[in-house]
Amino acid sequence: MSKLNLPGGVWSATPTPLTADYRVDVDSVPRLVRHHLDMDVVGVMLAGTCGEGAWLTERQKETLTRATVEAAEGKLHVAVQVTDNSAARTLDNIEKAAAWGAEIAVVAGPHAFINVTPQRMLNHFTEIARKSVLPVGYYELGGKRGYAVPESHLAELVAEPNIVMIKDSSTSDVRRDIFVAARKERPGLIVLDGDEFNVIPYIQAGYDGVMLGGSIFNANLAGRIVKAVRAGNLAEAEKLQARMNDLMYRVYGGPKIECWMEGLKELLVQMGIFSTRTNLFGFPLTDTCRAQITAAVNGSDGLGYQADLLGKAAVLAK
Helix, strand or coil, X not given: CCCCCCCXXXXXXXXXXXXXXXXXXCCCHHHHHHHHHHCCCCEEEECCXXXXXXXXXXXXXXXXXXHHHHHHCCCCEXXXXXXXXXXXXXXXXXXXXXXXXXXXXXXXXXXXXXXXXXXXXXXXXXXXXXXXXXXXXXXXXXXXXXXXXCHHHHHHHHCCCCEXXXXXXXXXXXHHHHHHHHHHHCCCCEXXXXXXXXXXXXXXXXCCEEEXXXXXXXXHHHHHHHHXXXXXXXXXXXHHHHHHHHHHHHHHCXXXXXXXXXXXXXHHHHCCCCCCCCCCCCCCCCHHHHHHHHHHHHCCXXXXXXXXXXXXXXXXXX
């Protein structure tokens, strides 16, 4: 059984800084780490969906992981997404991530799988959990991408002692209840919400915190939502959730999320964290999205989002 004692709170499924020629921008990594610390983020997951991990090369992932571990100096927990289409390939990825300095290997459903049965899906994940040289984080997408463990077998999976973390992006009440029950049985397990537009019900249910793709800019607000729910101040939590959603729509390009990664990286460039908005997804950056990002960063929106974006750095700048 893993002896890793992980904190709840706010985790970040961080985006990856890239140079104009699509290399990992190692010069931006210390700024990325410092900003997460300023926002009271306790851990980062590298190479997730928001980190463009499934599209990065192994060399890029190694460079990103080593640079993040070095910059973090033990002040941030570092997890790496290692998902692959077989247990053997995933375990090989985990060994590499361990050599690069990662603490946790995060595994989601494979993108391709042959002879999909409930037992084979369960076996895929249990083999990984039992043979992994690192503690394992289970990334639950509920079948939105890749293949999911059926609800009928999910409780058995998350009872595995080497699974120390769950990131739940399924938006499924049934899966949420299974994870809460598992957490009650296993005090060393932390369960994190991955739905950044609807944090409140997960914290109410007993989740330990959040792991969000937007945490690099919305961690301040997300942390306040968590605290408000735990304090029993639901009205304040709902107000903060509405504020966070509005900020995300300004960055991502409205409810249709038409700018997503382009808008996110444009924000990080304007905040001085990333050097370029280079990404692998090809989203547009509309004039409206760019203008709203600029107004939030320079404070001209009159809504106070600048302080939300900067966290402790905003306080120190006064």
